[in-house]
Every structure is written in structure tokens, then in C-alpha cells.
Amino acid sequence: MVRIEHIGIAVKDLDKANALFQKLFGTPSYKEEVVDSEHVTTSFFGIGPNKVELLQAGAPESAIAKYIDRKGEGIHHIAFEVDDILAEMERLESEGFELINKAPKKGADNKLVCFLHPKSTNGVLVELCQEVKA
Numbered sequence: 001m002v003r004i005e006h007i008g009i010a011v012k013d014l015d016k017a018n019a020l021f022q023k024l025f026g027t028p029s030y031k032e033e034v035v036d037s038e039h040v041t042t043s044f045f046g047i048g049p050n051k052v053e054l055l056q057a058g059a060p061e062s063a064i065a066k067y068i069d070r071k072g073e074g075i076h077h078i079a080f081e082v083d084d085i086l087a088e089m090e091r092l093e094s095e096g097f098e099l100i101n102k103a104p105k106k107g108a109d110n111k112l113v114c115f116l117h118p119k120s121t122n123g124v125l126v127e128l129c130q131e132v133k134a
């Protein structure tokens with residue numbers, strides 16, 4: 001684990017949330033990106049060396065839609081940057097953490113990602129992110 005890559009926040013209305021967080025951070029979102037495979041639209045804010053990712057569901061089957069239905073809006077996951085996602089997935093699985101996806105998958109913001117099931121991480125949805133090198 002290199003550092004916290006982003007904090008993911010589940011929101012119902014991305015336009016309203018973008019306006020709210022722009023006021024909070026004093027800076028606008030630097031990009032919005034749809035991730036079809038996750039049925040989400042993401043919006044990223046840079047705060048110094050850190051990032052916040054807002055996520056709006058694009059379909060009822062979206063993990064974000066189910067989360068909001070269950071728990072309402074709020075912090076959804078913590079993402080960590082890793083240098084070698086395959087090695088980290090292998091290490092974590094050997095340590096007893098449950099990988100939700102068994103192979104890295106395409107994430108937003110030019111990343112390969114893997115999620116750990118919250119039941120194996122004290123109730124925190126953890127995302128591993130590796131930068132996709134050009």
C-alpha cells in the first residue's frame with residue numbers, strides 16, 4: 001500500500017453534490033467519468049495530494065444504488081494506491097482477506113482496481129488502485 005488514493009462518497013444527485021463539494025473544497029471537480037461496468041458516474045476532486053470521488057448510480061443494480069437504498073448517502077469506500085495490484089491481491093488473499101473480483105478490473109481515473117469484501121475488513125469496503133502506465 002502506497003497511500004490513500006481516494007475516498008469514495010455515494011451520492012444521489014451528482015450535479016447537486018458537485019456544487020456542494022465545490023463550496024466545501026473551494027475548487028471544482030476536475031473530471032467526471034462514467035464507468036459502465038460499475039453502472040456509476042464518478043466525479044473527482046483534488047485536495048492537495050488527496051482525492052475525493054463522488055459516485056452516482058447509473059442503474060438500480062449498481063452497488064451505489066444498493067448502498068444508498070440500504071444506508072443512504074455517505075462514505076462508501078476507501079481506495080489505496082498499490083504499485084503491483086496482482087502481487088497485492090495475492091498477498092491479501094493469503095492473509096485471509098476476501099477479494100470481490102478475482103482479477104483486476106478497469107476503474108475510473110486510469111486505474112486497474114480490485115475490491116476487498118467489507119466482511120473481511122472490519123466493515124470497510126476497500127479498493128486497491130494501480131495506475132495504468134501509458
Ligand SMILES: CC[C@H](C(=O)O)C(=O)SCCNC(=O)CCNC(=O)[C@H](O)C(C)(C)COP(=O)(O)OP(=O)(O)OC[C@H]1O[C@@H](n2cnc3c(N)ncnc32)[C@H](O)[C@@H]1OP(=O)(O)O
Nearest residue numbers: 008035038063064066076100107108113115118123124125
Ligand atoms: C471502479 C470504479 C470506481 C473507481 O474508483 O474506479 C469505483 O470506486 S466504483 C464503486 C462501486 N463499485 C463497488 O463498490 C464494487 C464492489 N462492491 C460490491 O461488489 C458490493 O457493493 C458488495 C459485495 C460490497 C456488497 O454487495 P451487495 O450490496 O449486493 O450486498 P449486501 O447489500 O448484501 O451487502 C453485504 C454486506 O456488505 C455490507 N456492505 C455493502 N456495501 C458496503 C460498503 N460500501 N461499505 C461497508 N459495508 C458494505 C452490507 O451492509 C452487508 O453487510 P451485513 O452485515 O450483511 O448487513
Ligand SMILES: [Co+2]
Nearest residue numbers: 008053079127
Ligand atoms: Co473508487
